[in-house]
Amino acid sequence: MPSSYPLVSISHGSASRVAVVALLAVGLGAAVTAKAQAPADGEPSFPTWGLGLGVMSEQEPYAGIGRDNTPLPLLQFENRYIHLFGPRIEFKLPGLDIGDSQQLNFGIVGQYDGSGYEEDDAPILNGMAKRRGGFWAGAAVEWSSSFVDVSAEWLADASGNSNGQVVSLGLERTWQLGKRVLLTPHVGASWQDENYVDYYFGVRESEARLDRPAYIGESAVNIEAGVRGVYMFDRHHSVLMGVEVTGLADEIKDSPLVDRSTTNSLYLGYLYRF
Template sequence: MRSFHLSVTKSSSVLVRTMTASALVVGLSMPFTAGAAEEERAEGTSSWGLGIGLAISQQPYTDMDRDNDAIPLIYFENDYVEIFGPRAEIKLPGLDITESSELEFNLVVDYDFGGYEEGDERILDGMDDRDGGFWAGAAVTWENEVVDVSAEWLADASGNSDGQRVTLELERSWEWGEHITLTPRLAAVWQDQKYVDYYFGVRSDEARFDRPTYDGKSGINTEFGISGNYRFDRHHSVFLDLEAVRLASEIEDSPLVDRSTENSVSFGYLYRF
């Protein structure tokens, strides 16, 4: 699955940038761990690694500059759990459909650094703080020879937005020799009314002449990304990830937003022990 979509994918300005970086780690989690970290791990054993990444991203809030962040990377996996960045997955029993097709089920806990503080940008002056927190849910992935299909449901376990997100994603990996893996992906991310209203809405006591009251509605973001991994050997690997997001009209219409898209670039290095 995506997303430790890092989702990715945002309360001083430092925390806003930290959230963006973590969202990117989420976005990298599936293709990165599959290509760079999961190299023939034997059943009953564990695998772990450490690394560093750099994330460059553009958020949709009005006049907000691009964020540049260094990201520490921690990876651990065994037969029962996988941890990468701010995301942890508990592996449940899977289902073999055919020799080349199977279903994988996981319980997911993800920390989202999203939110902002009043004053992060001029458009946010006078706004109440919006906080991130822990999200929890479940994921299922259908792995097959054509394209991997995954679905994930997460709910705000911290109770800040009380929102929910559902992600449907398609991805396919290609390998060239023993070193290079390339993984394009396409995803639709549904965010419910509580999520959109919390992060992009404007309450009546926050309204001003250039920031009218706005009640957020549920909407669907469309995401396209591509990840590449280069493995020097079983210990050393580097990655590059590019992602573009077409925002739902319900987010684009917010008076806090001045763009219709988000985009990000991240790259880094992982040492696998």
């Protein structure tokens, strides 16, 4: 089952780069895996292993927090039942073939999300209670065709910190340019429920001050667009890149903690496949 789910940032906290790179890695790693595994009979060879290192650069929405640049290790493993890349794991379920060029794929997914902040991350957060990330789990489905891949995913906060839920929808298509380059533009939308938005962007009455009034978060829909790319030197060595821009919903932009209407992330990495 290809793991080409949408590149959708489910978080925008001081450590949201963890969630961003998880989904970047899913799409980038799937492209590398699909290309490198494709033998003459069309059946992928399992299992596969990969190790690498990447760098994430992200601009976050909180006021006073500058651009964050962080090195991130990459670990990939895939067989017929499991796909692991970075902090995300997928348990593959039986798919459904629809004709010669269409397929429905299903999976149970889990990932660590390092979203959240501490009060010393920025002056606007002074006096705020710490917001934590945690482990998220849910389900994903993908309709794959020769024209476009459409995917949907539901995740819930299994750690119970925000008690939030996120539903993501994405569309993407991969083009092969020559023998070595794969390019995947994508667009998506991410719905975040009121628990999620209030936890990460709300201000409690006990946290309010003159320049930070109390704020109750409501459910929101963010819009994302970007492109992923892979340059394959050979079956073992690949360079991965990703660029994404997210338009924040009004329910997030209106938070007194936020001072921008968009966020963006850049990713560059190297992967060695055994």
